[in-house]
Amino acid sequence: MNATDNTSAHAHASNVAMAIAMQRVGVEPILQVVCRDKNRIAQQADIMGAALHGVENICCLTGDDVTAGDEPEARRVFDLDGPQLIRLANSLKEGRYLSGRKIDPAPSLVIGAVENPATHPLDYRAQRAAKKILAGARFLQLQICYHPDRLEAFVAALHANGFSERCAILPSIVAVKGAGPLKFMHSSVPGIDVPAAVISRVADAADSAEEAYQLVLEQCQHALSLPGVRGLHLTDFRKDGSMGRLCADLGIRPRSERESRANDFALAN
Numbered sequence: 001m002n003a004t005d006n007t008s009a010h011a012h013a014s015n016v017a018m019a020i021a022m023q024r025v026g027v028e029p030i031l032q033v034v035c036r037d038k039n040r041i042a043q044q045a046d047i048m049g050a051a052l053h054g055v056e057n058i059c060c061l062t063g064d065d066v067t068a069g070d071e072p073e074a075r076r077v078f079d080l081d082g083p084q085l086i087r088l089a090n091s092l093k094e095g096r097y098l099s100g101r102k103i104d105p106a107p108s109l110v111i112g113a114v115e116n117p118a119t120h121p122l123d124y125r126a127q128r129a130a131k132k133i134l135a136g137a138r139f140l141q142l143q144i145c146y147h148p149d150r151l152e153a154f155v156a157a158l159h160a161n162g163f164s165e166r167c168a169i170l171p172s173i174v175a176v177k178g179a180g181p182l183k184f185m186h187s188s189v190p191g192i193d194v195p196a197a198v199i200s201r202v203a204d205a206a207d208s209a210e211e212a213y214q215l216v217l218e219q220c221q222h223a224l225s226l227p228g229v230r231g232l233h234l235t236d237f238r239k240d241g242s243m244g245r246l247c248a249d250l251g252i253r254p255r256s257e258r259e260s261r262a263n264d265f266a267l268a269n
Contacts, residue, residue: 002059005032008189009069016046020053030112031055033089034063039079040088040098047092051107059112059141060085060132068190083135086113090136111136116143116191117154117171126157133158139168141233144185146194148222155226164228171223174235175216175246179203181237213242220250 003019006012019029031050033043047058062082066074080088091098095106113132117125129140145151151171158164176182179202186194198215205211223229236243247253 001027001029003029003031005034005061005063006037006069007032007064009036009064009066009071009074011069011071016050016055019050019055023054028057029055030057030059032059032061033085034061035078035080035082035085036063036066037077039077043080043085043088044092044097047089047109048103048107051092051109056108057110057112058089059114059139060089060137061114064190082113083131086111086132086135086137093136110138112139112141113137114141114143115154116145118143118145118147118150118193119191122150122153126154129154129158130161130163133163133167137167139170142169142171143191144172144174144235146192146198148219151223152226155228159226159228164230168230169228170231170233171226171229172233172235173216173219173223175238175242176202176212177238177240178208178212209238209240213238213245216242217246217249220246224250 001022003015003022004012005015015032019031022029031047033046038046050058060082062078066072066076088098089109089111092103092107093109093111095103097103113129115125115129115132119125132140142151142154155164155169155171158167158169174181174185179199182194182199182202185192186199202208202212202215220232223232234243234246
């Protein structure tokens with residue numbers, strides 16, 4: 001589960017505090033770290049502080065501009081860009097601060113990044129994702145995409161060049177109850193474009209909630225069918241138990257059940 005870092009340029013509870021809280025109650029967190037708000041010293045401190053509490057998953061983001069939030073007068077930092085932040089995390093993983101100072105023991109980190117497969121220029125998106133993978137990203141959470149052809153082209157470009165073998169590609173799917181959230185994302189969330197036909201499909205349905213669920217199921221099935229995709233990044237705006245239904249429809253079992261079956265297989269062999 002993501003411990004977000006002031007998402008959409010709105011102030012929220014600390015990403016580090018949330019990641020530690022998740023860890024304590026048995027939820028595996030992904031600590032998001034953005035470039036917008038802190039310099040490299042503070043970013044290193046956050047990652048190392050979280051690692052002291054067992055937080056291993058780090059997701060590096062540029063961060064939405066302050067004009068996307070409710071405090072547009074805030075000062076931007078951007079000491080590092082996205083690939084540079086990934087290299088920073090990779091340096092910590094290898095036992096060195098950026099200054100060269102040694103870390104012993106080095107933190108155990110799984111480093112990831114984000115990319116938007118649906119924003120122009122489309123050809124550049126796969127190239128930018130490749131730069132992040134070369135910098136050390138081992139998983140890639142994709143921005144929500146309502147254009148199947150763009151998602152397919154993006155994943156195909158990475159897969160054709162062998163990047164899907166080095167990095168887990170995780171398309172993002174958001175579960176909504178109706179057309180309202182789709183309209184909001186289209187008008188208010190940077191980088192998300194929801195076609196009018198998709199909004200109309202849900203809005204005009206006799207049962208909007210069920211139609212929205214079927215849309216999500218189709219998106220998941222399409223994403224998982226793409227060569228190079230290893231999983232999904234799910235966001236639940238429905239909050240009605242649909243995630244359980246979705247996982248069942250997709251044949252996804254809880255990890256504890258998967259681990260139990262894997263252990264049974266290992267013992268039997």
